[in-house]
Amino acid sequence: MGALAQTPFLSSSRKLLEGSLVGSMDAIILQILNGLDKGGAYALIALGLTLIFGTLGVVNFAHGALFMLGAFCSVTFARLLTISERVRDESVTFFEAYKEIPYLEVWYGDTGRAIVDWAVPLSILLAVPFMLLVGFAMERGLIRFFYKRSHAEQILVTFGLAIVLQEIVKYFFGANPIPLTAPPALAGSADVGALFGMPNVSYPMWRIVYFLFSLAVIAAVFAFLQLTTFGMVVRAGMADRETVGLLGINIGRKFTIVFGIAAVVAGLAGVMYTPILAPNYHLGMDFLVLSFVVVVVGGMGSLVGAVVAGFLLGILQSFASMTEVKDILPGIDQIIIYLVAVVVLLVRPRGLMGRKGVMES
Amino acid sequence: MSESVLTSEKGIGRSPAERHRPKGDGMRGFMSSSRSDYVILAIFALAVLTMPVWLAPIGAGYPDILQKFAIFGIFALGFNILFGFSGYLSFGHAAFLGTGSYAAVWMFKLLSMNALIAVVFAIVVAGIFALLIGYVSLRRSGIYFSILTLAFAQMSYNLAYSVLTPITNGETGLQTSRSDPRILDTMMGADPHILRTPDFFGIALQGWPGFYFCAILLILAFFVTMRIKNSTFGLMLFAIKSNQNRMNYTGFSTRPYLLAAFVISGMYAGLAGGLLAVTDPLAGADRMQWTASGEVVLMTILGGVGTLLGPVIGAAVMKYLEQIFSSFNEGFLHRSFDFLPTGLQDFVVTIVSPFVGEGWHLTLGLLFMIVVIFLPGGIMEGIAHLTRRFRKGETGGSGQTARTGH
Numbered sequence: 001m002g003a004l005a006q007t008p009f010l011s012s013s014r015k016l017l018e019g020s021l022v023g024s025m026d027a028i029i030l031q032i033l034n035g036l037d038k039g040g041a042y043a044l045i046a047l048g049l050t051l052i053f054g055t056l057g058v059v060n061f062a063h064g065a066l067f068m069l070g071a072f073c074s075v076t077f078a079r080l081l082t083i084s085e086r087v088r089d090e091s092v093t094f095f096e097a098y099k100e101i102p103y104l105e106v107w108y109g110d111t112g113r114a115i116v117d118w119a120v121p122l123s124i125l126l127a128v129p130f131m132l133l134v135g136f137a138m139e140r141g142l143i144r145f146f147y148k149r150s151h152a153e154q155i156l157v158t159f160g161l162a163i164v165l166q167e168i169v170k171y172f173f174g175a176n177p178i179p180l181t182a183p184p185a186l187a188g189s190a191d192v193g194a195l196f197g198m199p200n201v202s203y204p205m206w207r208i209v210y211f212l213f214s215l216a217v218i219a220a221v222f223a224f225l226q227l228t229t230f231g232m233v234v235r236a237g238m239a240d241r242e243t244v245g246l247l248g249i250n251i252g253r254k255f256t257i258v259f260g261i262a263a264v265v266a267g268l269a270g271v272m273y274t275p276i277l278a279p280n281y282h283l284g285m286d287f288l289v290l291s292f293v294v295v296v297v298g299g300m301g302s303l304v305g306a307v308v309a310g311f312l313l314g315i316l317q318s319f320a321s322m323t324e325v326k327d328i329l330p331g332i333d334q335i336i337i338y339l340v341a342v343v344v345l346l347v348r349p350r351g352l353m354g355r356k357g358v359m360e361s
Numbered sequence: 362m363s364e365s366v367l368t369s370e371k372g373i374g375r376s377p378a379e380r381h382r383p384k385g386d387g388m389r390g391f392m393s394s395s396r397s398d399y400v401i402l403a404i405f406a407l408a409v410l411t412m413p414v415w416l417a418p419i420g421a422g423y424p425d426i427l428q429k430f431a432i433f434g435i436f437a438l439g440f441n442i443l444f445g446f447s448g449y450l451s452f453g454h455a456a457f458l459g460t461g462s463y464a465a466v467w468m469f470k471l472l473s474m475n476a477l478i479a480v481v482f483a484i485v486v487a488g489i490f491a492l493l494i495g496y497v498s499l500r501r502s503g504i505y506f507s508i509l510t511l512a513f514a515q516m517s518y519n520l521a522y523s524v525l526t527p528i529t530n531g532e533t534g535l536q537t538s539r540s541d542p543r544i545l546d547t548m549m550g551a552d553p554h555i556l557r558t559p560d561f562f563g564i565a566l567q568g569w570p571g572f573y574f575c576a577i578l579l580i581l582a583f584f585v586t587m588r589i590k591n592s593t594f595g596l597m598l599f600a601i602k603s604n605q606n607r608m609n610y611t612g613f614s615t616r617p618y619l620l621a622a623f624v625i626s627g628m629y630a631g632l633a634g635g636l637l638a639v640t641d642p643l644a645g646a647d648r649m650q651w652t653a654s655g656e657v658v659l660m661t662i663l664g665g666v667g668t669l670l671g672p673v674i675g676a677a678v679m680k681y682l683e684q685i686f687s688s689f690n691e692g693f694l695h696r697s698f699d700f701l702p703t704g705l706q707d708f709v710v711t712i713v714s715p716f717v718g719e720g721w722h723l724t725l726g727l728l729f730m731i732v733v734i735f736l737p738g739g740i741m742e743g744i745a746h747l748t749r750r751f752r753k754g755e756t757g758g759s760g761q762t763a764r765t766g767h
Contacts, residue, residue, distance in 0.1 A: 059504055145734070151504045152450045153733055156662060159655055160729030167723035171715050289515060289651060296508050331524030338512040338519075345501055345509055 030203070031318045037207040037276060039314020040214030041067075044269035045291035046298060046306035047221060048262030054238040054301040055258045058143055059151050061158040064288025065165040066263050069134060070127050070270025071279035072169055075178050077123030081116050118183045120275055127271045128264055135263025139256045162284065170281040177278035182206040187275075206275050213272050217265060218307055224261075225303070234258055238301060293341040299354025309352055313337050398587055405670070406580045413572070419681075424572040425640075426684050430677040431575035432636045435582045437660040437672035439629020442586060443622050444658070445667035446595060448602035449499075452507045452654050453514025456494070457487040457627040459521065459649030461634025463528065466535045466644045469559060473545035474537075476559045476566055476574065480635040487631020488624055495623035499616055502605065514651055521646035534645035559639045566639055575636050582629060583673065589625070590669055598622055602667075630657075659729050665741030674740055679725075686724055689717035 045067050052060050084100035104112035115122065142161065146154045181187060182205075190205040225231035233254055237244045245251050270279070277283070294313055298305030319325060321333035332339075344351060408415075412430070413422050421427065436458060444450050461483035468479035498509040521529040529535055539554045551557075557565070564570050589595045597618045600608050608615050638644055647653070656679070664675025694710045694717070701709060716724045736743055 142730075142734075149737075152444075152448075152507075153737060155450065155452075155504070155507065156658065157730055157733040160659075160726045160733060163722055163726030163729065167720060167726060171720060171723070285652070289511060292508055293512060296505065300504075331520055334519035334523050335516040338516045341512050342497065342509060345505055346497065349501060349505060 027322065031322060032315055033203050033207070033211075034318035035315030036211040036311065037214075037314075038317065039311035040211050041269050041273055041287065041310075042291055042294045042314050043307045043310025044214050044217060045266050045287055046294040046310045047218060047303060048265045049291060049295045050298070050301060050303055050306040051221075051234075051258055051262045051265075053295070054303070055234055055241070056139075056143065056147065056255050057241070058146060059154045059158070060143070060262075061155050061288065062138070062162040062165065063158075063262070063266055064284030064286070064291065065162040066131065066134065066266040066284070067270040067273075067287055068166060068169065068279065068281065068284030070131060070267030071274050071283055072173060072270075073127040073130055073267060074120050074123040074180055074271045074274045075173065075279060077126045078116075078119040078180055081119050081122075120180055120182060120272065123271055124268060127267045131264045131267030132260045134267075135260035136256055138263070139259035143259065144252070144255070162288070166281045166284060173281065175281060177280040179278040180274040182209075182275035210272050210276060214269065217268055221261070221265060222303070230254070230257070290337055293337055295351075297341055297344045297351055299351025302351065302353040302355065305351055305353030313340065316340065398591065401669075402580075402584055402587060405583055409576050409580055410573070412576070413569075420685070421681055424568045426680065428572045428575050428636075428640050429680045429684075431572065431579040432633050432640070433657075433660060433676035433680055434579050434673040435575075435636070436630055436633035436657055437664065437676040438579075438582050438586050439626040439633070440657045441626075441661050441666065441668075441672040442589060442598075442629070443626040444661060445672070446590065446598035446602065447619055447622050449502065449619065449623075450507045450658070451498075451510040451623070451626075452651060452658070453494070453510035453512075453517075454626070454630050454657055455649050455651065455653035456514040456517045457491055457630035458634040458637070458653065458657075459517065459644070459646065460490050461487045461631030462638045462644035462648055463521075463535055463634075464631070465635035465638035466537065466642055467528075469537050469543075469638070469642050470535075470541040471544065473543060473549075474557050474559050475545070476561050476639045478545075479559065479639065480578075480632060483635025483638070484628045484631045487634065488628040491624045491627020491631075492620070495620050495627065499619050499623060511651055511654070514649060514654055518646055518649040518651070521649060529644070529646060532646075534643050536643045559642060571640055574639070578632065578636065579673070582632065583669075587669055594618065594621070599667075659725070659732075661739075662737075663728070663732050663739050665739030666737075668739070668741040671739050671741040678740065682724070682728070683721060686717050687719075687721040 045063060048066070049060060049063050052058055052063070081104055082102045084102045085106055086098050087101055089097040089099040102112065102116050104115055106112070108115070138161070142157065146157060186205045186209050188205055189202045190208055191202050225235055233244065233249055237251060237254065241251070270283075273279075290313075291310075294309045295306055297313060298307070298309030317333065317336055320329075320336040326333060409431070412427050413424075416422050416427065421430075436454075440451070440454050443454075464486035465479035465483040468482045472478055494510065494513045498506055498513065501509055522531060537556060539556060543551075559566050561570070561574055566574050597608075597613070597615075600613075601615050601619065605615055634644075634648065637648070660675040660679050661672045662675070663679060664673065665671025694713055695706065698706045698709050698713075714720070716727075732739060738745075
């Protein structure tokens, strides 16, 4: 970048300029990639938040906690798989040494070892039913009593619930982050640059997997909403809840299912995020505030807006944390998302893709 | 210090209050209401000042915790002016608390260890900060307002940790040191290189003097809040809470009232932050974190939103619970359930232990939920329910008298 300012007109420096341009292109692509996985997490959480807000009209401050619960599904599943047997370590001959071998490995050999390695993606099998159950329980046990109450009270009760959930997790798993590893096949870095003709851009494989995974989940949610009768009812409910109720459709049941789906989406986002960021009990709170901002920027009640804003803010954040940007605006990486939210709320309160008249006040 | 708050409140509210009062029982109503106000104030002042006596039996009769009661009482009182009176839920009030703390510590460093200067400066800085944030945030209402304030508070928190390190001293936190100039103290002939505790014109604010300093400010803050509640300004805020559209249609611009309420409540938070720095001259960014904002919301709700006394009670109850719950450990539990047979004792201790000590936040979260679900009016509503029921029983079930009596 420095070469640009110095002598851009001298032919001898053209090569240098091109080189730096290519270099900055690399950096830009790297930053976009950096933003994509974080943006994916934001988008998934924000999608669930919007779904809940659009259909049930509830502001769910416990949604970050659901993300965190998903992450701990992964932890639990990995721990279940690695329940181990203590055996004598034959390789140490000087003294009696023991090592732990997971039962799976003892029983099934290499297959077992592969299962242990793939613990994180496999924990989806645990997370989906578990999060569905949690979502149902939450909606039936708590949220449904708050449909008619003010947003402030909804915020407060779900905030309390979030504290309770994270403290329960803290009680069982401790306060320290628990690192998990991606499957070895996906743990290295991928030469993504080769796709764009830039050989020196490589990127952690798992983050790309996460991005693709989030895209797949988003696509599944949208397909579900667009292609099924149930989805049609949900969309109708988002547009005009009262009329749908008057048409004789049991909204209560639908609401429960929607809440369950939103919980599963947040949970899946958490499950797959564990190799990127070691989960601890306040992971949810950290993501919640940002996801709320994402929802507001995207437009309250707009599903597409939530997804777009999620990726947009993720990318924006990673750009703001480039050293070149930080040199000009110190600290910008810390506040960029909030700053964008403030500007959007003031200039276009309904958000980037919010419908006119929906929650605009 | 309170004078400035008081006059500004008077300027906005008090004089029109007298002008607009209906002619019929105007004077009488005004007189009697103000007389009962002073009775309430006197009782409140007495109760606060004698806290060391009547709270001693429950183990809260020592200055450290009573000081906390008073400081967070002020914080919650101020928060209630905004949330309780006007219905605007700010989720970023801790930012003002933190700002107040930083401002006070800076005064300790630069000018003097006199607490009065520090506290006044804390109020002023927090007020200006609240004016800026309030001006922007109040362009939106409802949940958007909550998110805007949350965003501003998080920005302040993040900046305090990173770029503003020269002012806030980052993660270490801002504290007084021997090399501080302390200009005024030096001028008065004190050796600036000896670290002293904050004082009030020579009275070191440690232990009981510290508590009484906070207690008197709490009483002052309570008085101001009472005046605001009874003024036309307070009435405006309540009207905004019940129906803002109608206020607008009637031709009132609601924003100046809201902004005034926001700034006043920010100043209360600044005062509380300053007092926190007085009790311990150390300010850290964690005071600004949004969980701290959530805490003051809980205090207010727990006590009773919109009531005068509720937030103070809520703050005290919460700080008290925090103190006792977080100090319990397993050994203590075993001792206190000693009277049970061994098996049962172990069982009870296993059940209870996740809720105490480190797990105090679990209790806090549960408390939060229980209050919001079952008692949205907080402790004050609970008390009102109980007295109503009690009176009903006394007068042979005639609800009419009970209601008028209330």
